Amino acid sequence: MADPVTMTINGREIQAAPGTLVIEAARKNGIEIPSFCYYEGYSLQAACRMCLVEVEKAPKLMVACTLPVAPGMVVHTESQKVKDARKYTLEFLLTNHPLDCPVCDKGGECELQDMVFRYGAGESRFTEEKLHVQEQQWSPVVFYDGPRCILCFRCVRACNEGMGVGALGVVNRGSVSLIAPNHGDHLECDECGQCIDICPVGALTSGTYRYQTRPWEMEHTGTICTHCSNGCKTTLGVRNDKIIRGNNRDRSGINGEFLCVKGRYAFDFYDHPERLQSPMIRVNGKLEPVSWSKALKHVAEKFSEIKARNGKFGVIGSNHTTNEENFYLQKFVRQGLGSNNIDHKRTGDVVTLIDALSGTTGTLATTADLYEGKTFLILGADLAIEQPFLSFQIRASMRHHAAKVFVVTSKEVREDAYAKKSIRKAAGSEIEALEELREALAAESDLVIVFGSSVKGEAVRKLVAFGESLGKPVKYCALVDYSNSRGAVDMGLMAELHPGYHPSETPGMTLPEMLADETLDALWVINENPLEAAGLASDKAFVVVQDLFLTETAQRADVVLPSASAYEKNGTVTNVCGEIQRLQKAVTVMGTKPDLEIIGLIAKEMGLAPAMGPWVSETVYGEIRRSVKGYDIALPLVAMAAQQTAPVNGRVNVADKSALIQGAHETLFTSGTLGRYSKVLNSVIEKRAGMSLAAQEESHV
Amino acid sequence: MYNQPHPLEVKVLTRRFGLPNSRSIDTYMANDGYTGLKKALEMTPEQIVDYVKLSGLRGRGGAGFPTGLKWSFVPRTSPKPKYIMVNADESEPGTCKDRLLIENDPHQVIEGAMIAGLAINAEQGYIYIRGEYRYLIELMDKAIEEAYAKGVLGENVMGTGKRFHFATHSGAGAYECGEESALLESFEGKRGNPRIRPPFPAVAGVYQSPTILNNVETYSAVAPIFQQGAEYFCGLGSPKNGGTRLFCVSGHVERPGVYELPMGTNLLKIIHEVAGGVRGGKKLKAVIPGGSSCPVLKADECDINMDFDSLAAAKSMLGSGGIVVMDEDTCIVKAALRIMRFYAHESCGWCIPCREGTTWLRKLLQRFHDGMGTRSDIVLIGDLSKNMLGRTFCPLGDAAAMPTIAFVEKFRDEFEAHLDGKPCPKENISRLVAA
Amino acid sequence: MTFSPALEARFEKFLAKYPADRKRSALIPMLIYAQDEVGSITDELIQELARRTGTTPMQVTEVVGFYSMLQRKPMGKYHVQICTNISCLLRGGDELWEQACKKTGLGHKQVAADGSFSLEEVECMGACSWAPAMQVNYDFYHGVTPKQLDVLLDSLAAGKKPEEIAEVKKVSC
Incomplete structure (x- = not known):
């Protein structure tokens, strides 16, 4: 690395790496230089002129956001000249800005307000008529108020550069310039809301948040989005035990401020009117509400009876429940009920990957690797649609590190637009394209490979062999589909694997085997909906379902237990890259219980509580640390930041069950059962338009 | 020519104006045309740049930057292709010369551009002509066609084996595109917002490649410099202001x-x-x-x-x-207003001080001219202009501020004459047309 | 979207002017020549030119809004543009503009109901030394008096070609 540059800001000698912009050098040293248009990570604009500073020997004020540091440079950021420039730039800005702060959603969080407070003039000399245009609604979630817009172009860059969508543009010229949506009067885009989030003023507002609350009336809970497997941190704004808003403005978590439409808005399923809020027992063929004690007692009695006669249990765990819940569930099933018939809906071949990487270290990619990497190979995945944060990371690496992207998919994907090379191969035969890419990949210094569910079993082994043959550091990520799909595998919600990839000596029935078994005595389903697309062969099976909604599976249940969603409980989840993160309870929904508690109470009713241990998330986590390889990470560390679970380093000697893997191909606007109950996801035009390209066409069970 | 020549004129760039078929390549070549190019073809790039420096030529677009020096900034050894760009987006109010230079002697422009090309080993040039000058685009296209037909342009420039291509490019109505970096953006099919500089066009111009970008008149002067001699050209002007x-x-x-x-x-x-x-x-x-x-x-x-x-x-x-x-009958307030209306209309909207400042000043000057101004407005007009000056992204903000400051400072009495509800003393009715 | 063979040929020429991976450079020339044929920049035209230049319709829309000659609504058959900028103003550009408004009954950027004329007060058109100046479509007229303006507009309305109007000569040719 080149020697740092020594320079002076406000009389303080500071050091900065060559090429650092003055605005950044100052900020890193606790000296704030205001800006609207400058935004870390996006292209430079030098448009707002708020960051003008005085540089000794320069004839006029200089723009700190485009000025690289230089040895001996002497900068003043608070001189009278600078203060005046800020004050009068703000005066200009306010000429056409409506001072409707009392009714503006942004009031209290507005950067313009803050700047005027700090640097602005107390009075305005502007007595002319302001420009006015009508507010527009661009989508169910995006509103644009032109007069409030200060034309900092952050939204345009977030959409173009950050998302690769380019749905926003600037129209007209001069003071009548406005931001405009890509389809005349409306937007057709990812509906991610990043444009709203990044807007420094109240020009872009959220259809769900607007006029709901003043920001200071909310309490904030940082937790993890419960939809896809990327594991974005979302900070939920809660008022009166209601979630009002999701965002991540503090940039904590792996995702910085990134959120997709699901992370930002689709928490809304949680208070859908059809949310189950009372246990139900089937009486005379009809599900009737009953008390929790009665329902739990009923389940315990039936389970005890079936267990006593050595009956056949089938237990289907969830891709959304916490590691603690999953661990506790499999422990209860294996030790309490004495069955190995436990499984979950498998969405990616993590098992073969871990086995194939046996003996290596540092070969599993983190979400940070998807930004730090210089070369990426994407196999069999419509990343932007199915794994939005991973796609965002790679785009950022493209912009900041000139990363090269190679794509092998069955259909066109967004990555094609900036890929060095895109190859079309039918799903399942992606690895046939590897040799074609060998030369190009071999020329690069490193490689991160992400692969979708169509690359499984033997193909994964071939892929790893190919990676090894390149003779350079290669990292892998087996894509999975839901918020804790990876955790479900790690925690042993698998017929053939116990937690930590320990092969079962007596593998149980897999999910399809359970459903197909005509002699099944009990089916216990936790937040999963297997009967949506398949039948249950056993007529006599006693069916217990824990869910948020009366799904197809729940409708077949003998007992329905209303469970709490991810936003209503504590615990940990593990994302697609094996990073463990902490869920924090934001709200309570009356009548529901977290799945961990439900399982614990069933155990208790069966008299198995002492053997199972307390159903307290932190306690169960302690047990996970002790017994699941790779998870020995102290909870306070997890609470601080995502931690990658150290990869299992040894063979996983089990039969290849990769045939069971079926990608869900959820799009930006679907999320299994949860998506059905999200008002926002169902209201956006893109869902109806089936914009999700390849994904929706691929049939899945 | 739309006006009669004057005996005091020293006709160098305009010397072929008025000749029969002055714009044809035959007339051009019969009157020293492309002899400058021939001379330059025998020179090294360094010699060409030095020769332009010797001529004392300074950019005719407005800033007056020494042309030879500007050319010397182009990294000739860059592996990227190099480009020549002719700025024919003439739109500064009061200016109508580039139009004549293209209309009456298009080959002189081509020759100048080709010599610039030799100076940096460029093989491609473009002339960005404002969209309103449609007839000049067509006329220049014809001249280019002639030059190709005569083997002046093309794969084998005058039989030397050197390559140079040249083409017209139409603008579509934006003063801002006369600013060199905005012109380059516009040329690439984008909004005509100026670019962050540095890098300057010499290093990152057309398609981010090294580029010489000059005004039509500058290129038009290059041809006679090589035809008639740099010393001759230099000697025509005043010290440091050649030609x-x-x-x-x-x-x-x-x-x-x-x-x-x-x-x-x-x-x-x-x-x-x-x-x-x-x-x-x-x-x-x-x-x-x-x-x-x-x-x-x-x-x-x-x-x-x-x-x-x-x-x-x-x-x-x-x-x-x-x-x-x-x-003496001119209303200075009205002149200031009309000029500010122009800048407010042409501000690209990129940066806050120019976008908001020019619009505010336009409204203020309109109200003031309409007789609804106050004494404090006079101070405000100057203040606002000064608050734009030196703080905008590109020179357009300064271009709006500088004349306004001068109008107020030099003709304060005229502004005061508009006070106290008095309408413009120079006319009975003042118009209210939105810019 | 289909264009006349002449325009197609022109587009082909435009696209050939720039490096193969720089088709976007042809966008603005294509827009302005297409406008001459289509009448205005329609949504369909935006889609079509986006396709041909490897841009998105949003990018084309952004460009269209920036340039004052590109019109989203059709102007008249004769688009009368009168300069009132400083040099013209000093020599009667204002009066010429007012006369044009009076004569046509139109205001800035308005189009006659029959589509014959439209009016626009424009910025400097580069005819300052021969002010007041105006353009009808792409034809320049220098030193126009209000009386000449009447004659010009009357003649055009009567179906005369600009070349045939002896009293007011177009100067650009």
């Missing part, structure tokens, strides 16, 4: 027109002798010396040599050579 200049005289004179005169010709001489004096024997009030961006000169400041340095010393600019003459 002649096309002065566009407009406004209240008897014989408005475009006149080619040596750099440094006295302004009063231009007005009174060349342009026939102030129209109708009226008294001279003020002159904008170099296009609307240049601070106005009061009548008593007009005894000045028209070159870059003399005007800079008088806190104005030679600019694009647009001399706008105003007689």
Whole structure:
């Protein structure tokens, strides 16, 4: 690395790496230089002129956001000249800005307000008529108020550069310039809301948040989005035990401020009117509400009876429940009920990957690797649609590190637009394209490979062999589909694997085997909906379902237990890259219980509580640390930041069950059962338009 | 030619104007055309740049940057292709010379561009012509066709084996695109917002490649420099201001027109002798010396040599050579208003001070001119202009601020005459047309 | 979207002017020549030119809004543009503009009901030394008096070609 540059800001000698912009050098040293248009990570604009500073020997004020540091440079950021420039730039800005702060959603969080407070003039000399245009609604979630817009172009860059969508543009010229949506009067885009989030003023507002609350009336809970497997941190704004808003403005978590439409808005399923809020027992063929004690007692009695006669249990765990819940569930099933018939809906071949990487270290990619990497190979995945944060990371690496992207998919994907090379191969035969890419990949210094569910079993082994043959550091990520799909595998919600990839000596029935078994005595389903697309062969099976909604599976249940969603409980989840993160309870929904508690109470009713241990998330986590390889990470560390679970380093000697893997191909606007109950996801035009390209066409069970 | 030539003119760039078929390649070649190119073809790039430096030529677009020096900034060894760009987006109010240069002698422009190409090993040039000059685009296309047919342009320039291609490019109505980096954005099919500089076009111009970008008149001067000699050209002007200049005289004179005169010709001489004096024997009030961006000169400041340095010393600019003459009946407030309306209309909207400042000033000046101004408004007009000055992204903000500051400072009495509800003293009705 | 063979040929020429991976450079020339044929920049035209230049319709829309010659609504058959900028103003550009408004009954950027004329007050058109100046479509007229303006507009309305109007000569040719 080149020697740092020594320079002076406000009389303080500071050091900065060559090429650092003055605005950044100052900020890193606790000296704030205001800006609207400058935004870390996006292209430079030098448009707002708020960051003008005085540089000794320069004839006029200089723009700190485009000025690289230089040895001996002497900068003043608070001189009278600078203060005046800020004050009068703000005066200009306010000429056409409506001072409707009392009714503006942004009031209290507005950067313009803050700047005027700090640097602005107390009075305005502007007595002319302001420009006015009508507010527009661009989508169910995006509103644009032109007069409030200060034309900092952050939204345009977030959409173009950050998302690769380019749905926003600037129209007209001069003071009548406005931001405009890509389809005349409306937007057709990812509906991610990043444009709203990044807007420094109240020009872009959220259809769900607007006029709901003043920001200071909310309490904030940082937790993890419960939809896809990327594991974005979302900070939920809660008022009166209601979630009002999701965002991540503090940039904590792996995702910085990134959120997709699901992370930002689709928490809304949680208070859908059809949310189950009372246990139900089937009486005379009809599900009737009953008390929790009665329902739990009923389940315990039936389970005890079936267990006593050595009956056949089938237990289907969830891709959304916490590691603690999953661990506790499999422990209860294996030790309490004495069955190995436990499984979950498998969405990616993590098992073969871990086995194939046996003996290596540092070969599993983190979400940070998807930004730090210089070369990426994407196999069999419509990343932007199915794994939005991973796609965002790679785009950022493209912009900041000139990363090269190679794509092998069955259909066109967004990555094609900036890929060095895109190859079309039918799903399942992606690895046939590897040799074609060998030369190009071999020329690069490193490689991160992400692969979708169509690359499984033997193909994964071939892929790893190919990676090894390149003779350079290669990292892998087996894509999975839901918020804790990876955790479900790690925690042993698998017929053939116990937690930590320990092969079962007596593998149980897999999910399809359970459903197909005509002699099944009990089916216990936790937040999963297997009967949506398949039948249950056993007529006599006693069916217990824990869910948020009366799904197809729940409708077949003998007992329905209303469970709490991810936003209503504590615990940990593990994302697609094996990073463990902490869920924090934001709200309570009356009548529901977290799945961990439900399982614990069933155990208790069966008299198995002492053997199972307390159903307290932190306690169960302690047990996970002790017994699941790779998870020995102290909870306070997890609470601080995502931690990658150290990869299992040894063979996983089990039969290849990769045939069971079926990608869900959820799009930006679907999320299994949860998506059905999200008002926002169902209201956006893109869902109806089936914009999700390849994904929706691929049939899945 | 749309006006009669004047005997005081020194016709270098315009010397073929008025010849029969002056724009044809045959006429051009029969009158020294492409001999400059021939000379340059025998020189090294370094020699060409040095020769341009020797001529004392300074950019005719407005800023007056020494042309040879500008050319020397191009990294000739860059592996990227190099480009020549001709700025024919003439739109500075008061300026109408590039139009004539293309209309009457398009090959002179091509020759200048080709010599520039040789100076940096460029093989491709473009001329960005404002969209309103449609007839000039067609005319230039014809000239280019002729040059290809004669083997001047193409894969084998005049049989030397060198390659140079040249093409027209149409603008679509935006003053801002006359600013070089905005022109480059526009050329690439984008909004004409200026670029962050550095890097300058010499390093990252057309398609982020090294580029020479000059005004039509600058290239037009390059051809005669090589045809007739750099020393000859240099000797025509005043020190450090080589050659002649096309002065566009407009406004209240008897014989408005475009006149080619040596750099440094006295302004009063231009007005009174060349342009026939102030129209109708009226008294001279003020002159904008170099296009609307240049601070106005009061009548008593007009005894000045028209070159870059003399005007800079008088806190104005030679600019694009647009001399706008105003007689005693002119309402300065109205002139200031009209100019501000122009800048507000043409501000690209990229940066806050220019976008909001020009619009505010337009509204304020309109109200003021309509007789609804206050004494504090006079101060405010100057203040707002100063708050734009030096703080905008590109020179357009300065171009709006500088003349306004000068109008207020030099003609405060005229502003005061509009106070107290009095309508414009110079006319009965003032118009209210939105810009 | 289909264009006349002449325009197609022109587009082909435009696209050939720039490096193969720089088709976007042809966008603005294509827009302005297409406008001459289509009448205005329609949504369909935006889609079509986006396709041909490898841009998105949003990018084309952004460009269209920036340039004052590109019109989203059709102007008249004769688009009368009168300069009132400083040099023209000093020599009667204002009066010429007012006369044009009076004569046509139109205001800034308005189009006659029959589509014959439209009016626009424009910025400097580069005819400062021959002010007041105006353009009808792409034809320049220099030193126009209000009386000449009447004659010009009457003649055009009567179906005369600009070349045939002896009283007011177009200067650009």
